[in-house]
Amino acid sequence: MKMDDSMIHGSVEPGFEKVKTAFVENFKQGQEVGAACAIYHKGKKVVDLWGGYRDIKSKDPWKEDTLVLVFSTTKGMSAMAMALAHSKGYFDYDEKVSTHWPDFAQNGKENVSVRQLLSHQAGLCAIDEPMDLEVLGNTEKLAKILAAQAPLWEPGKKHGYHALTLGWYESELIRKTDPQHRTMGQFFKDEIAKPLGLEFYIGLPTEVPDSRIANMHAPMYTLRMIFNSKKMPKAFISAFMKKGTTTKRAFSNPKVLGKIPMYNTRAMRRIELPAANGIGQVRDIAKLYGIFSMGASEIGIKPETMDAITKPAKEPQDGRFDEVLQSESRFSLGFLKPFPECQFGTSEKAFGTPGAGGSFGFADPETQTGFAYAMNKSGFYLLVDERQKALSDAYFGCI
Numbered sequence: 088m089k090m091d092d093s094m095i096h097g098s099v100e101p102g103f104e105k106v107k108t109a110f111v112e113n114f115k116q117g118q119e120v121g122a123a124c125a126i127y128h129k130g131k132k133v134v135d136l137w138g139g140y141r142d143i144k145s146k147d148p149w150k151e152d153t154l155v156l157v158f159s160t161t162k163g164m165s166a167m168a169m170a171l172a173h174s175k176g177y178f179d180y181d182e183k184v185s186t187h188w189p190d191f192a193q194n195g196k197e198n199v200s201v202r203q204l205l206s207h208q209a210g211l212c213a214i215d216e217p218m219d220l221e222v223l224g225n226t227e228k229l230a231k232i233l234a235a236q237a238p239l240w241e242p243g244k245k246h247g248y249h250a251l252t253l254g255w256y257e258s259e260l261i262r263k264t265d266p267q268h269r270t271m272g273q274f275f276k277d278e279i280a281k282p283l284g285l286e287f288y289i290g291l292p293t294e295v296p297d298s299r300i301a302n303m304h305a306p307m308y309t310l311r312m313i314f315n316s317k318k319m320p321k322a323f324i325s326a327f328m329k330k331g332t333t334t335k336r337a338f339s340n341p342k343v344l345g346k347i348p349m350y351n352t353r354a355m356r357r358i359e360l361p362a363a364n365g366i367g368q369v370r371d372i373a374k375l376y377g378i379f380s381m382g383a384s385e386i387g388i389k390p391e392t393m394d395a396i397t398k399p400a401k402e403p404q405d406g407r408f409d410e411v412l413q414s415e416s417r418f419s420l421g422f423l424k425p426f427p428e429c430q431f432g433t434s435e436k437a438f439g440t441p442g443a444g445g446s447f448g449f450a451d452p453e454t455q456t457g458f459a460y461a462m463n464k465s466g467f468y469l470l471v472d473e474r475q476k477a478l479s480d481a482y483f484g485c486i
Contacts, residue, residue, distance in 0.1 A: 089117040095138035096151065097123075102485055103133050109481040110136045113474045120304045121149035122462035124478050125370035127377025128486065129455045135370055141463070142302045154286065154366050155301040155461045156350050158442035159250065161365030163449070164287060164372065165257050166421025166440070167379055168275045169205065170396060174389040177264035180205070180420060184256075188263045190230070194237035204256055205421045208246045208403045210238030211256065212411050213336035220343060223255075224358050226270060230259050239333055240410065246403045246418065247410030250337050251344055254289075254361030257421070272359040282386055285375060287367030290359035297353065300366060305347040305444065305465035318467045322413035337411045347444075347465060369461045372448040376439065377457025380450040397436040397452055400424045412469060429470045431479065432456070445472030447479075454486060 092111060099107045106126065113119050121139035125132065141149045173180060178187055180202040185192035191199070199209045216232050223229060233255055239247070249256075258271035265274060272289035280287055288295070326334035338345050344363065349355050356366060378385065382393055400419035407426065409416040417426040422438035425431055431439065432451035439449020439458075444465030449458050460475045 097136035100133040105481040106134045109477040120464040123369035124460045125373035127457040156366045157446045157461045160442035160446040160448045162362050163440035165361040170392050174392045190234040199242045207249045207418045209242045210240040212247045212249045214340050218341045244404045248412050258361050271361040285371040289365050291356040301463040302351045319469050320414040333410050369459045373457045373459035376450040380452045380455045399435050447475045
């Protein structure tokens, strides 16, 4: 769907006009339905753009306060909450998870460290016991299922993208270590969103109307993914389509979570999926990453926590091959880190997470940058979408 400049709104600071040019070009090329991009540089918002349609059927425009579901870009927001919990002394990254969660020490998980868990090395990318939305909304039931799960490989030996499970394990670790026993959604709201004035939710409150939220546009996504195989590793697509593979299992329980149109429903939006269904304003994702790029001391992040986040990833024994994504990847403490096949930011200190369909949020401490892009037309790149890359490349070309 091609659009003209009249559908693009917002502002850029002098010197950052190239970002707006790239943003407009994505629309002119018909690559977007609706989208937003925001960037903070050295504590100042230098890009704040939005445009297109919040909903393609009603032609309701994407507005300044439109919220959007960002899939796994949520993981970065959760990882920043985990960093705050670490700074508060709730846990140490190299402690055993079972130190705080005794029931976790089942079926070969007794020695799994928090670092291994957060870095997708625990072998817990899939859950065997069938689940549904009712289970996901019941923290006690979910905790028992998570604790009983056996790893798919020896923890620390390999890694594989914990596409859905990571957030559930993070939330339970928060619940076990937080003196108030809050879930991830509540902890993020109380300790990060409220103090910083951010509008980002992990579990959408009843009072937020659906009319403010961008509806995801992904007709026949699985079929179209096959026809866009040049944009994704062929091995991933093959494994994703084949029953019983680690890749298929990682995305298939509950089955409802693999259906993108379901994320437009209230039932899906209201539950907490700290790895997959965060909803918020794109500029607030950029703002938080911008704060973290400068140390985040105002919310209590300690230097030793920032040092751990910005250090190169401690990779698994068998290297970077990802058992789920079927290609190389690099993770550390809840974040994706730059590696040759997936460059973002300007150094190895950068950290962030992309989301299914194309969204991305990241911090680049080297340039004190917080970047965020999100859209409601799903693309088919595994980690870095060409629309987002055009925007981030334009920005770094400006500085």
